[in-house]
Amino acid sequence: MPEAALLGLALAAYGSAGLAAWRRLAVATLPLVALGLLLHTGALGWRWAVLGHGPFTTMHEILSSSLWSLALVAACAAAVSREVRAALPAALPVLGLLAAWLLLADAAPGHLPATYATPLLYLHALVGKLYLGLLLVAVALALHAWRQADAARCDELAHRFAAFAFVADSLMLIVGAVWAQDAWGRFWAWDPLESWAFVSWLALAATLHARAMLRPAPRGQALALAGCFALAFLTFFGVPFVSTAPHQGAL
Incomplete structure (x- = not known):
């Protein structure tokens, strides 16, 4: 099927980008990610x-659209910033983890x-995926700053991307x-997904506040942002699929 063929080629391009990065072929990494995005968009x-609805309902669709959005945000940021490219x-x-999953x-269709x-579905999905993508870029920058001698610029950019991620969150x-008010007649019910989404928001808020007030070393900032991303990742791809509460992410 065309979808399977295009997706297989896209995953191969993403994998090649990872191999290029591992071999320190920086000049090829971003073009390969861009090629993967083009094929993945198709x-x-x-x-x-074919299905008449967006990729929002099954685990396959959510993983695929999330892989696409994370790659898109990272590629766009890398296209305009040499620090993000590095x-x-x-x-x-x-x-790679999302691709393997x-x-x-x-x-099968859902x-x-x-x-x-x-329309709230599209807006909710848009800002949610933008949040995760911006936070991933922030973590990458923070980890890069940790390994560099002159880390100030990367550390500052990581903070800015994390702040934009907080707005999107x-x-x-x-x-x-x-x-939720429109669908279920209540704004908030403290179901597992809502609760963990709020915990993720609090964690990022605390990390940004600590960065502004305490000025931690790049290593501490990188670890804090990585923890925020891990929490957000588990909230997106863990809680909705194991919870028995009505707020399900996969149907």
């Missing part, structure tokens, strides 16, 4: 056209619940609450 677009290899293991996920028939929670 695969997602084909699936959307730090890009630190973000590729996360893309995607290969194991069932690609169904679109009635509560998903709203806040918007995700707000839009999600409005959507």
Whole structure:
């Protein structure tokens, strides 16, 4: 099928980008990620056209669209910042993890619940994926700053990307609450996904506050941001798929 062929080629391009980064072929890393994005866009677009809805319902679709969005945010940031280009290899293991998981996920189509028939779905997904992508770039920069002698510029950029991620995270929670009121008649219910999403928000807020007030060393900042990303990653890809509460991420 065209979708499977395009997706397979996209994953091969992402894998080649990871290999290029490992071999320190920096000049090839970003073009290979861009090639993967082009092919991946075709695969997602084909699936959307065939099924009539966006990639939001099954584990396969959520993994695929999240891999695409993380790669897109990282590639766009790398295209305009030499510091992000230098730090890009630190973000590729996360893309590799999602790609490997995607290969194991069932690609069968799902169904679109009635509560998903709203523009709020697209806005919620957009700011959520932007949040995770910006936070991934922040972590990559922070890890790169930790390893460099002159780390001030990367450390400052990591803080800025983390701050933009915090804005997107806040918007995700707000839009999600409005959507919940429309779908279920309540803004917030403290179900596992909502609770862990709020914990992730608090963790990033605390990390930004500590960076502004305490000025931790690059190593401490990198570890704090990595912890925030790990918490967000588990919230996105762990809690919705193991919880038995009504707020499910995969249907």
